[in-house]
Amino acid sequence: MNTSSALSQVEKVKLALRLLAVLQITQYLWPRSAEIQDGQSFDYIVVGGGTAGAVVASRLSEDPSISVLLVEAGGDPPFESDVPKLMLYLKNTTSDWNYTTEPGPYSSRCVKSVARPFVQGKILGGTSGANYLHYAQGHYRDYNTWAKITNDETWRWENVLPYFIKAEKFDDVSVLCSQAAQYHGTEGPVGLMRDNRPIIQNYLEAFQDMQKPIKDDLNAVDSVGYARDVYNIQDGHRQSSAFSFLSPARHRSNLFVWKNALVTKIVIEDKTAVGVEVVKNVGDTEKTYSIRAIKEVIVSAGAINTPKLLMLSGIGPKKHLRSHGIPLIANLPVGKNLQDHTAAIVVFNMTKLHENPPIFSFSDYPAFVFRGSVSLNKSDYPDYSTWNYINFPNALLKYCSVSYDFQNSVCDDMLATSVNTQMLFSVVFGLHPRSRGKVLLRSPFYQDSPMVFTAAYLEKEDIDNQVKYVKDFIRVINSAYFQSVGAELKYPSLPKCNCKHKEDEEFWRCYILCMTTPQHHYCGTSAMGSVVDGRLRVMGVDRLRVVDASIIPIIPSSGLLGPVITIAEKAADFIKSDGDCLNF
Numbered sequence: 001m002n003t004s005s006a007l008s009q010v011e012k013v014k015l016a017l018r019l020l021a022v023l024q025i026t027q028y029l030w031p032r033s034a035e036i037q038d039g040q041s042f043d044y045i046v047v048g049g050g051t052a053g054a055v056v057a058s059r060l061s062e063d064p065s066i067s068v069l070l071v072e073a074g075g076d077p078p079f080e081s082d083v084p085k086l087m088l089y090l091k092n093t094t095s096d097w098n099y100t101t102e103p104g105p106y107s108s109r110c111v112k113s114v115a116r117p118f119v120q121g122k123i124l125g126g127t128s129g130a131n132y133l134h135y136a137q138g139h140y141r142d143y144n145t146w147a148k149i150t151n152d153e154t155w156r157w158e159n160v161l162p163y164f165i166k167a168e169k170f171d172d173v174s175v176l177c178s179q180a181a182q183y184h185g186t187e188g189p190v191g192l193m194r195d196n197r198p199i200i201q202n203y204l205e206a207f208q209d210m211q212k213p214i215k216d217d218l219n220a221v222d223s224v225g226y227a228r229d230v231y232n233i234q235d236g237h238r239q240s241s242a243f244s245f246l247s248p249a250r251h252r253s254n255l256f257v258w259k260n261a262l263v264t265k266i267v268i269e270d271k272t273a274v275g276v277e278v279v280k281n282v283g284d285t286e287k288t289y290s291i292r293a294i295k296e297v298i299v300s301a302g303a304i305n306t307p308k309l310l311m312l313s314g315i316g317p318k319k320h321l322r323s324h325g326i327p328l329i330a331n332l333p334v335g336k337n338l339q340d341h342t343a344a345i346v347v348f349n350m351t352k353l354h355e356n357p358p359i360f361s362f363s364d365y366p367a368f369v370f371r372g373s374v375s376l377n378k379s380d381y382p383d384y385s386t387w388n389y390i391n392f393p394n395a396l397l398k399y400c401s402v403s404y405d406f407q408n409s410v411c412d413d414m415l416a417t418s419v420n421t422q423m424l425f426s427v428v429f430g431l432h433p434r435s436r437g438k439v440l441l442r443s444p445f446y447q448d449s450p451m452v453f454t455a456a457y458l459e460k461e462d463i464d465n466q467v468k469y470v471k472d473f474i475r476v477i478n479s480a481y482f483q484s485v486g487a488e489l490k491y492p493s494l495p496k497c498n499c500k501h502k503e504d505e506e507f508w509r510c511y512i513l514c515m516t517t518p519q520h521h522y523c524g525t526s527a528m529g530s531v532v533d534g535r536l537r538v539m540g541v542d543r544l545r546v547v548d549a550s551i552i553p554i555i556p557s558s559g560l561l562g563p564v565i566t567i568a569e570k571a572a573d574f575i576k577s578d579g580d581c582l583n584f
């Protein structure tokens, strides 16, 4: 199989899923959409029912005496969101905002288009319903740095850990019988499982050969080494925020979930947030609603849409708002400081492992996955991470082309083989990038998508480091296991790089600039310390909070799912205790 036939298979599956959607077979899991009247009031309005917003709305509505309106631009998660094996099929669908990045200096090499599409979930559960299901906590030093930035001790790791424990339902005997058990919860709403499939062990031992220890669990305190991956999957269901937090709360009479409703503006009077404007299609017409918040508005629209909404509402950089004719309410660096992990893809072909590809069930993660975190100077703070997918060419072609958008010829060079050999598809990324991107308004109209300038390798140090990380990672080819299975590194045909020696830094720099991909861990665009304070209140505007990935001041040493859920758990407690002190 080559990439174009893999792509045509993907389109056929997407078509079948669109037909299946008519049956609404998972509809019973989700709250019904509330009937809301123009002018109605609620104690709290949460904008965005995504990863963070679902947590906040669910936790606040635990108190039956307060009313919570959750406004979500998308609808129910489709079947393919619930089923781990189908995670690839949400991109470029109605469950996605279908945004693209603006062209950047490195966006043109080896990818299909300079405007690179990226997924942002537009469903209940948001991006937690569309992401790649890897769960991690970050590193204790990340949180201690946040505490320093905000001058707020409650962000120190020891004060954040109870919220991880509160959210997690970790289910793995070996982890729970180990030292690592103290860092995990077992009674929270988010089900977590470890990949215990045997095939992974050989690979872990190969990295152990390279002096990289095998760990039961990589958590925020013990995070250097190689370990089996942990997924937010349980009993075959994706544990999105919608599944874990909204589904169990769906019968509460004080929680109003308003679906397919877009917040276009936060209404601010005398520097106080008093409500939101919402646009919703009613029949064939678009209707505008004005809804009042008695206590607070909480914006949880994600690292791209939150800055857009704040800026449309008059909160943002003065010059930028003026250029769009938006009256200024608070001059804050909204949209700046966009961070992400930028990865390079490395592929090994195990030439002596000819096998029939396994048939993954719907509930399985559709690859065997292990994770590594490496500190080059042997400290306890890792420099780079790797997510490693053991799989076979036909499956990997789809990831290469659909998830990562590489050109068909690149994917064919790396992955199309005439035999079924086991392959290792690794995503290698620096954990502490210096580069920063930004989100800007394209226009003052809510209908227009924001302009997203990603940060990839804007700082030379980031690409220099990436070369070091990839070179360190590929040393594993010398391990006894990789030698025994005839591991060979696969390269795309790179005319610009081919005149350089494969041992040289210059070759790897050239390779990386081709095989680079964002990890989509977007954060930082309404950061603590510059846009919001340590309790996530927008500076200079009363009764307005931001709770999502955009408040993260410095990207953590992991994906964002675990950290964002934990931020939202913590924020819910801030809101509850501040709410008790408000007098109305």
Ligand SMILES: Cc1cc2nc3c(=O)[nH]c(=O)nc-3n(C[C@H](O)[C@H](O)[C@H](O)COP(=O)(O)OP(=O)(O)OC[C@H]3O[C@@H](n4cnc5c(N)ncnc54)[C@H](O)[C@@H]3O)c2cc1C
Binding pocket: 047, 048, 049, 050, 051, 052, 053, 071, 072, 073, 074, 118, 119, 120, 121, 122, 123, 124, 125, 126, 127, 128, 130, 131, 132, 133, 134, 135, 136, 261, 262, 263, 264, 300, 301, 302, 303, 305, 306, 309, 519, 520, 521, 522, 547, 548, 549, 550, 558, 559, 560, 561, 562, 564
């Ligand atoms: C493809 C992909 C794969 C990823 N894989 C992983 C992974 O495996 N592990 C990991 O840890 N992290 C991963 N991440 C990152 C992680 O999933 C996200 O960072 C995190 O889920 C973001 O949460 P959030 O609450 O900030 O935003 P979201 O979850 O995106 O929530 C925002 C919500 O607000 C809604 N919304 C936006 N604007 C409006 C509006 N104006 N009115 C009403 N509603 C609105 C959206 O529809 C959405 O539901 C991945 C991200 C992507 C894109």
